[in-house]
Amino acid sequence: MVQDPLSQTKLKMPFHFWHGTLSLARFNPIPQSLRPSRRRPRQKSGASSTPARPDHVAALKTSFNPADGLRALQRHRWNVYDLQYVVLLVALVFSFWIAPIPTLIKMGSVAVYTLLVLMPATRQFFLPSLPIWMYLLYFFCSRFIPTEYRPHIWVKVLPALENVLYGANLSNILSEHTYAVLDVLAWIPYGLGHFAGPAFTAVALFLFAAPGTTPVFARAFGYLSLLGVTIQLIFPCTPPWYEKANGLQPAHYGMEGSPAGLARIDAIFGVDMYTTSFTTAPVPFGAFPSLHAADAILEALFLSYCFPRFRALFITYVGWILWATMYLNHHYAVDLVAGGLCAGIFYYVARQNFLPRRQLDKRNRWEYEYVEVGEKNYIPDEELGFYSYSRGFKDNEDYDLSLLQRRSTGDSDEWTIGSSSSFASSSASASGSASSPVSPALSDDGFSHTVVGMTPQGNFWDGQGVGRESELSEVVVVR
Numbered sequence: 001m002v003q004d005p006l007s008q009t010k011l012k013m014p015f016h017f018w019h020g021t022l023s024l025a026r027f028n029p030i031p032q033s034l035r036p037s038r039r040r041p042r043q044k045s046g047a048s049s050t051p052a053r054p055d056h057v058a059a060l061k062t063s064f065n066p067a068d069g070l071r072a073l074q075r076h077r078w079n080v081y082d083l084q085y086v087v088l089l090v091a092l093v094f095s096f097w098i099a100p101i102p103t104l105i106k107m108g109s110v111a112v113y114t115l116l117v118l119m120p121a122t123r124q125f126f127l128p129s130l131p132i133w134m135y136l137l138y139f140f141c142s143r144f145i146p147t148e149y150r151p152h153i154w155v156k157v158l159p160a161l162e163n164v165l166y167g168a169n170l171s172n173i174l175s176e177h178t179y180a181v182l183d184v185l186a187w188i189p190y191g192l193g194h195f196a197g198p199a200f201t202a203v204a205l206f207l208f209a210a211p212g213t214t215p216v217f218a219r220a221f222g223y224l225s226l227l228g229v230t231i232q233l234i235f236p237c238t239p240p241w242y243e244k245a246n247g248l249q250p251a252h253y254g255m256e257g258s259p260a261g262l263a264r265i266d267a268i269f270g271v272d273m274y275t276t277s278f279t280t281a282p283v284p285f286g287a288f289p290s291l292h293a294a295d296a297i298l299e300a301l302f303l304s305y306c307f308p309r310f311r312a313l314f315i316t317y318v319g320w321i322l323w324a325t326m327y328l329n330h331h332y333a334v335d336l337v338a339g340g341l342c343a344g345i346f347y348y349v350a351r352q353n354f355l356p357r358r359q360l361d362k363r364n365r366w367e368y369e370y371v372e373v374g375e376k377n378y379i380p381d382e383e384l385g386f387y388s389y390s391r392g393f394k395d396n397e398d399y400d401l402s403l404l405q406r407r408s409t410g411d412s413d414e415w416t417i418g419s420s421s422s423f424a425s426s427s428a429s430a431s432g433s434a435s436s437p438v439s440p441a442l443s444d445d446g447f448s449h450t451v452v453g454m455t456p457q458g459n460f461w462d463g464q465g466v467g468r469e470s471e472l473s474e475v476v477v478v479r
Contacts, residue, residue: 058211058365061120069118084223088134091226095134095141128215131222132198139229143282153251153285154237161334170333171240171326175261178327180268186324187265191274193321194292201299209306210356211365212373217302220346224294227342232286239287241329257284261328290331294339296321301347306358351375 096106116122117130126133162169198221206214238251241260259266259278266275300314325331357372 056366057368057371061124063120064122065120066115066118068120069123072120073118084131084219087226088130091134091138095137098144098146099141100144128218129222131219131226133222135222135225135229138226140282142229142233145233147253150253151234151236153253154235155242155251156248158237158288158332158334159243159248162332166333169240169243171329171331172244174323174326175240175329178261178264180264182327183261183264183268186261186327188324189296189317189321190292190324190328190330191262191265193317194295197296197299201303205302205306206365208364210358210362210371211368212356212371213302213306216350216354216356217298220302220350221295221298224298224342224346225291228289228291228294228339229283229286231289232283235288236283236285237288238285239330239335240326240332242285244329251285255284257281260330287331288335289338289342290325290335291339292325292331293322293336294343297340298343298347301343305351305355 092110113126113130113133116126159169162171202214202217205217239260241258242251245258256279259274262274262278266272296318300318304311304314322336325336326333351374353374355374357375359368362368
């Protein structure tokens, strides 16, 4: 009687146990390039400067054909993340409705930006940065909101909270004694770093972090700023400089703003850098929350995640700008806490759901061969006895957050915050083919799920509820 060769293989299959781990890796191991938890050798000198292939995960779009954008939009699968564009549309309509801007300029600006979003070469930059541009428009147009529709200005709330929480007005204490040297030290982060920080962060993340990190930061920064301005408009509060100049007397719309401590900087350098701009500020009573604090903390969180070796430097900068905001009499300490909480929430959501995972052995974006997205996707399952994980692969990097939705097509869909993209060619040949024993399974959440393990009955689990016995190239069971 002739026995089945496969059954013989099963009977003779050796199982090795150590530290609670079962491994069959010796039979046909997964290629080293597909093991994110293991360090891969660095590329040879000069390899990182080689232009990325068009299908590489770090490659940029080069087409200026708007028809390509229209085709990508037609292929787009609408989901809950597309509600972000409804929010941006509402902000745009509101800003154009209250602002006395000529209709021709409004229509022209919309047409130009639409063209930039349709062309793939420019879409990869202007689509993820859309919330930032909308925030700037929304902020500057808010000056035209009619007074009769504006809410009451709160003068005593923040000083009262300051005394309740800290027992004193920290801003007044820090700004009690001023010196030219301290003025300059406070001006560097508050007057310069606040405006240059987002650009510096975006460039650093684009060049040296995982592909797709910068679009996540851009969206988080834009929506954080939109939320901050909205809170300031709905809940207007006077800053510390108002209390110093007017005490706790009621404030009213039409009053001028103040550069506060920055006026001393204009006096030192003999130029009008801040006096006019702060006097005519669109939101003079927007103390709560502090966007100076929120932006700096958000930048520090993203940079610390991608470059943990410099975490102490980023923390120092945050402390520096927090001191500067109070020393220059622009914010109470409670404003800084509120801004920091907002930034922390946006960062946490981005990191758990959209932020590409860093690979410490990579020095720049061109060394990445694949990208894993989000941190909440590692799912330990004690009943099934395995760890499953979601892996979002990307190629044809669009300077946008891209998650796999349709692996069968190589088309990229960058219209949503959870946009899809096909496998990187460097990894598709090993794990994305139909014959690959460990292949991703698509799900409704837009991720590609690779679920590997062993069922209690001894069969291999493929993530689709089907037991497979000897097809997998490597199975690791962690208990």
